[in-house]
Amino acid sequence: MNNNRLITIIVIITSIVIFFSCTENPIPYNLSDSNLDLDTITVRSIEGGTYLAPPLMGSTNGIYFGSADGFDNLFSLVQFSSLSLSGIVRNYSLLDSTVTIDSLVFTFTATDDTLLTNSQFELYYFPEGGDSVFSETESHYLNINETDVVNAVSIGQSIFTQEVPDSTESIYPKLCFTIENKDDVISFIADTTDTQNRTFMLKNIDPIDDIVSIRSRETADFPIINVYYRVSEDTLHSVFFPLKDMTIVEPREVTESDMNSISIGRATGLKSIIQFDLSEIPIDSTVIMVIKSAELIFNSIPEISLDNFEIKAAILEDSVNISNYWEIDEDEYSIEPDVLMTGIFEANQMKMEIRSFLQGVNTSSYNNFGLKLYGSSSSDPFQSANLIFDQNNSDNNPYLKIVYVKL
Numbered sequence: 001m002n003n004n005r006l007i008t009i010i011v012i013i014t015s016i017v018i019f020f021s022c023t024e025n026p027i028p029y030n031l032s033d034s035n036l037d038l039d040t041i042t043v044r045s046i047e048g049g050t051y052l053a054p055p056l057m058g059s060t061n062g063i064y065f066g067s068a069d070g071f072d073n074l075f076s077l078v079q080f081s082s083l084s085l086s087g088i089v090r091n092y093s094l095l096d097s098t099v100t101i102d103s104l105v106f107t108f109t110a111t112d113d114t115l116l117t118n119s120q121f122e123l124y125y126f127p128e129g130g131d132s133v134f135s136e137t138e139s140h141y142l143n144i145n146e147t148d149v150v151n152a153v154s155i156g157q158s159i160f161t162q163e164v165p166d167s168t169e170s171i172y173p174k175l176c177f178t179i180e181n182k183d184d185v186i187s188f189i190a191d192t193t194d195t196q197n198r199t200f201m202l203k204n205i206d207p208i209d210d211i212v213s214i215r216s217r218e219t220a221d222f223p224i225i226n227v228y229y230r231v232s233e234d235t236l237h238s239v240f241f242p243l244k245d246m247t248i249v250e251p252r253e254v255t256e257s258d259m260n261s262i263s264i265g266r267a268t269g270l271k272s273i274i275q276f277d278l279s280e281i282p283i284d285s286t287v288i289m290v291i292k293s294a295e296l297i298f299n300s301i302p303e304i305s306l307d308n309f310e311i312k313a314a315i316l317e318d319s320v321n322i323s324n325y326w327e328i329d330e331d332e333y334s335i336e337p338d339v340l341m342t343g344i345f346e347a348n349q350m351k352m353e354i355r356s357f358l359q360g361v362n363t364s365s366y367n368n369f370g371l372k373l374y375g376s377s378s379s380d381p382f383q384s385a386n387l388i389f390d391q392n393n394s395d396n397n398p399y400l401k402i403v404y405v406k407l
Helices: 003-021 091-095 182-189 355-362
Strands: 037-043 046-052 062-068 071-084 099-109 121-125 153-158 174-178 199-204 212-215 224-231 234-250 262-264 270-276 289-299 310-316 325-327 335-346 349-353 371-375 385-387 399-406
Touching (some): 062 234, 091 182, 099 182, 099 212, 262 270, 310 355, 335 355
Antiparallel strands (some): 046 270, 062 071, 062 212, 099 224, 121 153, 121 199, 262 385, 270 371, 310 335
């Protein structure tokens, strides 16, 4: 073995340690080195199944209203911070006797630059308090419904309005609520007792035969509370921002395509699990290997265009027994929180790089329990992907193309 090859191998082994201290980082060496032994293998031994769980619509790019295509958006919930956007003002300081509140305005910005509805909207708060109105990661239409929010009190009604642009810039419609009983609401959001939650509910009054959305806390132009007030001779303004928000959605019915495919849909509650037989590659053996790439490739049903639709994959922490399709009341399949992989559709084919998963299995950082597939927060949650999975036709089945270095 010449010195150059020895140095190369030392660098590679060292980089593996660095790589797994931050799994998503690229491997910091040149895999095109002619001294390296590069090999390629295609794995087609992939099992998969789709399951249905109640849809979780927190941490999405929008907050949704209306009914269309079998979906019914019941209401949306937003919880605001007690600290102003500037990081200077705590809301309880607004209760000081030297403070005079001039106006209190809630503003929500549409995600579309076109006025899509004339429906009136109503804003509510929960003066009876309680710190568990909703959870972004657990609340859904089966564990929170209109009965659970019956104690909400209306504090204003409004419709979307849109200014006329004075240039070529896009002006997005806004939903603004100027609160009349501002002292009561300020007392609510500034309360420091243990029962405080600062949660507000927003829902449309008139039926909307479409899906309309406003920007969530995940985006620019998120919901805000504007407070204009005076302290002595000073006129001041503070903005409060959302900590969490979500929409309670009643999903559409599941179709045969959903049940007979590897299916993913955020608002439907469809997720999938795929598992790999890796016995064809030298994982868990005495061979030292570094994976250059591991591309998972799925085809989708051609009748539905999914260009730019994103799917996330997470590494399962425990083994899961799967079938073609099953339903559960709560999604209890735990995942490794620090590693997420993304697949994007182009020409009805999804490609996803899962090198971090396979290299982790190779070094025993992760067990080969498989991957959970679910809808990305940046894609339309009401769109579903049906990926072809046909055990009787290998041409349609997903496959995994692995390029690796043998040392």
